[in-house]
Amino acid sequence: MVKHSYSFFLGCVIPNRLPQIEAATRLIAPKLDIELVEMKGASCCPAPGVIKSFDKATWLSITARNLALAEENGLDILVLCNGCYGTLIAGVDDLKDEETRKRVNKILKGTGHQFKGTITAKHLVEVLYNDIGKDAIEETVENPIDARFAIHIGCHLLKPSDIRPWGVVEDFTLVDELVETVGGTVVDYKLKDMCCGAGGGLRSAELEVSLDMVREKLEAMKEAKIDAMVNVCNFCHLQFDLGQMQVNKHFGTDYQIPVLYYTQLLGLAQGFTPKQMGLDKHFISVAPFLEKIGMSV
Amino acid sequence: MTIVIDRRVINGSKIDSELAEDMTKAGLDRIRSCIQCGTCTGSCPAGRRTAYRTRQLIRKALLGLREEVLSDPNLWLCSTCGTCTERCPRKIDVTEAILYLRNLSCEAGYMRPEHQGVSHKLIETGHAVPIDDEKWSKLREELGLDPLPPTVHSYPKAVKEIQHIIKKTGFDKLVNYKESKKDGET
Ligand code: SF4
Numbered sequence: 001m002v003k004h005s006y007s008f009f010l011g012c013v014i015p016n017r018l019p020q021i022e023a024a025t026r027l028i029a030p031k032l033d034i035e036l037v038e039m040k041g042a043s044c045c046p047a048p049g050v051i052k053s054f055d056k057a058t059w060l061s062i063t064a065r066n067l068a069l070a071e072e073n074g075l076d077i078l079v080l081c082n083g084c085y086g087t088l089i090a091g092v093d094d095l096k097d098e099e100t101r102k103r104v105n106k107i108l109k110g111t112g113h114q115f116k117g118t119i120t121a122k123h124l125v126e127v128l129y130n131d132i133g134k135d136a137i138e139e140t141v142e143n144p145i146d147a148r149f150a151i152h153i154g155c156h157l158l159k160p161s162d163i164r165p166w167g168v169v170e171d172f173t174l175v176d177e178l179v180e181t182v183g184g185t186v187v188d189y190k191l192k193d194m195c196c197g198a199g200g201g202l203r204s205a206e207l208e209v210s211l212d213m214v215r216e217k218l219e220a221m222k223e224a225k226i227d228a229m230v231n232v233c234n235f236c237h238l239q240f241d242l243g244q245m246q247v248n249k250h251f252g253t254d255y256q257i258p259v260l261y262y263t264q265l266l267g268l269a270q271g272f273t274p275k276q277m278g279l280d281k282h283f284i285s286v287a288p289f290l291e292k293i294g295m296s297v
Numbered sequence: 298m299t300i301v302i303d304r305r306v307i308n309g310s311k312i313d314s315e316l317a318e319d320m321t322k323a324g325l326d327r328i329r330s331c332i333q334c335g336t337c338t339g340s341c342p343a344g345r346r347t348a349y350r351t352r353q354l355i356r357k358a359l360l361g362l363r364e365e366v367l368s369d370p371n372l373w374l375c376s377t378c379g380t381c382t383e384r385c386p387r388k389i390d391v392t393e394a395i396l397y398l399r400n401l402s403c404e405a406g407y408m409r410p411e412h413q414g415v416s417h418k419l420i421e422t423g424h425a426v427p428i429d430d431e432k433w434s435k436l437r438e439e440l441g442l443d444p445l446p447p448t449v450h451s452y453p454k455a456v457k458e459i460q461h462i463i464k465k466t467g468f469d470k471l472v473n474y475k476e477s478k479k480d481g482e483t
């Protein structure tokens with residue numbers, strides 16, 4: 001079988017706040033013949049909603065350094081976060097322009113890195129769906145997960161669509177299909193395409209507005225009577241898990257919707273234990289979902 | 298019955314026509330074709346629960362109400378979801394326009410303390426969200442991972458590279474970063 005090798009970009013939130021997603025991804029990868037090559041010394045992507053909001057030149061220069069690290073590996077990037085994906089892919093696009101690249105490489109002079117523009121960044125969904133394929137994923141499933149799921153796709157996976165590989169911006173079904181591949185039933189809910197409210201610097205400086213957005217989505221998910229929600233972005237994940245706890249405190253609600261990053265769900269299906277997938281480290285208990293599928297933490 | 302139309306008079310001295318010019322130069326030239334249809338506002342998840350109005354922001358920017366636009370706290374309610382950009386019938390990159398105005402707002406000194414805090418973390422560690430408490434390393438180890446990820450956290454030289462970039466772009470000054478609170482050099 002061919003080996004699929006990628007430069008593995010971690011970002012900030014995954015390694016430093018939600019390492020369960022990192023652990024789960026590192027475990028599921030070899031089963032799919034994915035090799036994750038470290039990007040030694042990678043930094044914040046930097047975050048598109050905050051750092052790009054403050055100073056585009058700094059944002060693009062630090063992005064270019066991260067891209068250069070992957071280029072030194074000679075491998076495209078595999079990225080797990082929609083925000084990092086948004087930054088890296090916008091960086092690749094901006095740096096296609098020779099003048100811009102020259103200007104940015106001048107700033108990078110002295111760091112020992114230069115970006116030539118020979119690699120790109122792929123989101124986990126793109127790697128799983130296009131490079132690996134549903135059939136190969138299905139072959140690794142030992143334990144189909146028969147439960148009802150709400151999918152949250154997240155904004156920056158799809159938008160801006162002109163620099164994304166999907167060809168659609170609404171009715172995006174790839175994540176749904178990946179969840180169905182491991183045996184899940186995908187349930188439609190109101191506001192499926194809506195933003196989680198974490199981005200744009202809202203979580204850091206406008207928490208109440210940010211939480212009110214995710215509250216609206218949680219309510220819609222609750223109405224849809226699901227067993228868990230599945231996401232493909234750690235920042236959305238943080239907003240649904242930690243944010244759900246904050247919503248309950250702030251608005252006096254009692255949402256108890258288990259939150260899973262896709263690689264955690266895939267890992268369960270591949271026969272890893274809930275503990276290996278870090279499901280005991282969540283803010284909102286995953287136990288009711290595990291019970292439903294005959295497992296426990 | 299007489300209908301009284303309340304008109305808002307904009308004082309000429311407040312108008313800075315260069316704002317639209319600056320946006321055009323920054324690659325946001327389509328902004329001038331805005332027809333004020335309100336599709337952006339109608340698509341906006343932030344505007345649905347706050348007083349933030351995307352269409353109004355674009356109008357004010359085009360009119361050249363620089364000070365009013367840059368000092369408006371509502372400018373910071375956009376979650377950068379990109380829906381307005383996808384739906385704008387004039388193909389204006391509304392989200393990029395907002396980011397551009399935010400850059401100007403920071404330059405004009407309206408940056409939020411929380412956002413300065415995030416930026417300071419980036420300058421000090423290379424991560425906007427760093428491991429700043431032992432509990433995060435412990436959590437990593439419980440999951441069978443190294444206590445520090447193979448990022449800037451494991452490579453002090455990489456942090457220096459980030460700081461080199463930040464000095465060159467002047468980001469430290471922009472976010473009002475005072476050097477060496479930690480190692481007490483200055
Ligand atoms: S959707 Fe586009 S054309 Fe319509 S008001 Fe907004 S920016 Fe203007």
Ligand code: SF4
Binds near residue numbers: 342344
């Ligand atoms: S990108 Fe910002 S302004 Fe546009 S719809 Fe989303 S939140 Fe509203």
